[in-house]
Amino acid sequence: xxxxxxxxxxxxxxxxxxxxxxxxxxxxxxxxxxxxxxxxxxxxxxxxxxxxxxxxxxxxxxxxxxxxxxxxxxxxxxxxxxxxxxxxxxxxxxxxxxxxxxxxxxxxxxxxxxxxxxxxxxxxxxxxxxxxxxxxxxxxxxxxxxxxxxxxxxxxxxxxxxxxxxxxxxxxxxxxxxxxxxxxxxxxxxxxxxxxxxxxxxxxxxxxxxxxxxxxxxxxxxxxxxxxxxxxxxxxxxxxxxxxxxxxxxxxxxxxxxxxxxxxxxxxxxxxxxxxxxxxxxxxxxxxxxxxxxxxxxxxxxxxxxxxxxxxxxxxxxxxxxxxxxxxxxxxxxxxxxxxxxxxxxxxxxxxxxxxxxxxxx
Amino acid sequence: xxxxxxxxxxxxxxxxxxxxxxxxxxxxxxxxxxxxxxxxxxxxxxxxxxxxxxxxxxxxxxxxxxxxxxxxxxxxxxxxxxxxxxxxxxxxxxxxxxxxxxxxxxxxxxxxxxxxxxxxxxxxxxxxxxxxxxxxxxxxxxxxxxxxxxxxxxxxxxxxxxxxxxxxxxxxxxxxxxxxxxxxxxxxxxxxxxxxxxxxxxxxxxxxxxxxxxxxxxxxxxxxxxxxxxxxxxxxxxxxxxxxxxxxxxxxxxxxxxxxxxxxxxxxxxxxxxxxxxxxxxxxxxxxxxxxxxxxxxxxxxxxxx
Numbered sequence: 001x002x003x004x005x006x007x008x009x010x011x012x013x014x015x016x017x018x019x020x021x022x023x024x025x026x027x028x029x030x031x032x033x034x035x036x037x038x039x040x041x042x043x044x045x046x047x048x049x050x051x052x053x054x055x056x057x058x059x060x061x062x063x064x065x066x067x068x069x070x071x072x073x074x075x076x077x078x079x080x081x082x083x084x085x086x087x088x089x090x091x092x093x094x095x096x097x098x099x100x101x102x103x104x105x106x107x108x109x110x111x112x113x114x115x116x117x118x119x120x121x122x123x124x125x126x127x128x129x130x131x132x133x134x135x136x137x138x139x140x141x142x143x144x145x146x147x148x149x150x151x152x153x154x155x156x157x158x159x160x161x162x163x164x165x166x167x168x169x170x171x172x173x174x175x176x177x178x179x180x181x182x183x184x185x186x187x188x189x190x191x192x193x194x195x196x197x198x199x200x201x202x203x204x205x206x207x208x209x210x211x212x213x214x215x216x217x218x219x220x221x222x223x224x225x226x227x228x229x230x231x232x233x234x235x236x237x238x239x240x241x242x243x244x245x246x247x248x249x250x251x252x253x254x255x256x257x258x259x260x261x262x263x264x265x266x267x268x269x270x271x272x273x274x275x276x277x278x279x280x281x282x283x284x285x286x287x288x289x290x291x292x293x294x295x296x297x298x299x300x301x302x303x304x305x306x307x308x309x310x311x312x313x314x315x316x317x318x319x320x321x322x323x324x325x326x327x328x329x330x331x332x333x334x335x336x337x338x339x340x341x342x343x344x345x346x347x348x349x350x351x352x353x354x355x356x357x358x359x360x361x362x
Numbered sequence: 363x364x365x366x367x368x369x370x371x372x373x374x375x376x377x378x379x380x381x382x383x384x385x386x387x388x389x390x391x392x393x394x395x396x397x398x399x400x401x402x403x404x405x406x407x408x409x410x411x412x413x414x415x416x417x418x419x420x421x422x423x424x425x426x427x428x429x430x431x432x433x434x435x436x437x438x439x440x441x442x443x444x445x446x447x448x449x450x451x452x453x454x455x456x457x458x459x460x461x462x463x464x465x466x467x468x469x470x471x472x473x474x475x476x477x478x479x480x481x482x483x484x485x486x487x488x489x490x491x492x493x494x495x496x497x498x499x500x501x502x503x504x505x506x507x508x509x510x511x512x513x514x515x516x517x518x519x520x521x522x523x524x525x526x527x528x529x530x531x532x533x534x535x536x537x538x539x540x541x542x543x544x545x546x547x548x549x550x551x552x553x554x555x556x557x558x559x560x561x562x563x564x565x566x567x568x569x570x571x572x573x574x575x576x577x578x579x580x581x582x583x584x585x586x587x588x589x590x591x592x593x594x595x596x597x598x599x600x601x602x603x604x605x606x607x608x609x610x611x612x613x614x615x616x617x618x619x620x621x622x623x624x625x626x627x628x629x630x631x632x633x634x635x636x637x638x639x640x641x642x643x644x645x646x647x648x649x650x651x652x653x654x655x656x657x658x659x660x661x662x663x664x665x666x667x668x
């Protein structure tokens with residue numbers, strides 16, 4: 001007896017929507033087993049992880065706050081992945097965007113600089129993220145160097161640069177030697193949506209990004225080019241689409257979005273630049289992109305869901321005394337199941353009992 | 363001990379995990395599979411290896427546990443990419459994220475604990491020889507294992523029939539399948555072998571190199587190992603040279619930091635990563651003229667048409 005994969009003639013829409021849901025269900029099942037192994041009541045633990053954050057307004061707002069960078073980065077990554085190029089260094093572009101934008105905040109600190117500060121920070125963050133993402137893209141297009149490895153290596157470089165700046169030239173002189181910049185001035189801070197809340201206008205920017213991506217991908221020639229280059233490179237060549245340009249374009253856009261998300265995170269919820277300000281948003285966004293099936297609306301939903309796991313993970317650490325790493329385990333398992341279920345949209349698994357049976361079917 | 367001798371010893375120590383992990387990945391990629399989860403398999407090897415060594419007080423059992431952990435991780439990868447024809451890049455990433463998380467979970471109870479480091483070989487007279495004594499005859503078993511491993515892979519790939527078949531399925535899985543070779547089965551074996559090597563590399567880190575466990579202690583070595591395979595143009599000999607070169611870069615930047623040259627330590631720490639990028643670009647450019655040396659079916663899913 002053996003299992004074989006058989007390509008499906010048609011892809012059903014129902015399967016495409018059901019597959020991420022099945023993946024989430026299977027992940028929750030595995031997590032229950034893991035909780036049981038850790039000696040916790042699985043139902044109780046799942047409730048702490050996924051339901052409690054939905055029950056109070058603070059956590060709900062916090063979910064939106066954490067979903068903001070995830071969605072923005074994941075939208076950019078989905079463009080790359082649709083074009084079949086692999087930007088996995090979004091974490092580095094996120095950090096570089098935060099650093100570049102913070103430059104203006106640090107330099108104008110305590111001066112009477114006006115309302116131009118924040119827009120300039122956001123712009124610089126996006127530009128820096130785009131340029132940083134273009135490094136691996138140029139390496140690929142011009143020299144054929146694997147963008148997977150170079151974009152990832154640049155994550156470590158960005159983290160070290162951040163570390164250098166906040167321990168050296170940008171350190172808060174009144175910060176008791178902690179590696180952090182001073183709190184940003186009000187003109188260098190992303191305004192909140194509701195007085196006294198942490199929900200900031202970055203959430204609106206993220207929604208805008210989703211809307212634009214949805215329009216571009218579904219309604220424009222550029223979006224069509226990205227899809228064709230990814231799905232059928234040969235057809236794209238015959239159609240005269242320049243895949244090199246698209247590699248540069250998708251990397252630049254995804255870098256810009258990651259950089260923008262980075263500076264919004266630092267100038268918004270965090271309020272100053274410090275090492276480790278990102279709990280790995282750039283990597284989690286990869287999962288968001290796939291869970292959302294590389295579709296802007298799907299990514300919005302997936303981003304909210306994974307933001308929930310960050311908050312649930314923190315709450316579970318406090319109330320259940322489970323390690324924070326459990327969240328990463330959850331995210332890894334989720335990506336496994338998402339990918340596996342996606343495969344079942346493309347293929348049907350057939351069980352063959354013998355060689356003869358196989359011939360009979362054929 | 364002279365400074366040069368000390369530097370050479372530390373270069374060998376820093377190169378060994380890279381060489382172990384990269385050797386395994388070389389075989390995997392030669393079979394046409396791109397497993398980006400080396401970092402995840404490696405850190406699992408480090409965590410499980412340390413846990414087992416601490417509980418059993420045996421380096422050998424710790425090492426075996428590390429190898430087994432790497433293989434189990436690789437089995438998950440094989441089931442998805444070979445069994446279900448899932449995208450290899452995405453699955454490899456998932457494997458790394460999963461491994462970093464699970465290793466933190468497993469290792470949490472062992473952070474701060476100490477074990478006896480893996481013993482080093484000692485042969486009277488030979489090990490006492492000036493300079494070359496410690497370098498040639500005073501290493502731990504991992505170092506010798508890494509050299510045997512590379513030599514063995516070189517012999518296997520170029521001097522055995524099975525090695526030829528492995529290269530064939532990596533270069534053209536369609537033709538290899540048509541000739542009757544079990545493409546998916548051989549790839550599964552290669553992936554498991556790669557997992558064992560990555561697990562061994564991780565076990566070396568936590569049992570001999572440091573010897574302790576902290577979360578994320580692989581610090582990108584799995585990714586550098588992946589880059590080394592490209593750097594080596596998928597050839598074992600060049601792989602060994604590359605691994606020692608990278609080990610040397612790592613150690614030299616540490617010594618430069620210690621010497622206090624006024625260069626920010628963060629810049630020195632970023633050297634191995636920057637060097638990887640620069641080397642990848644140069645190698646790819648040089649090779650661009652002669653055509654890629656990568657196995658032709660690398661990273662492509664294979665679904666046999668029965």
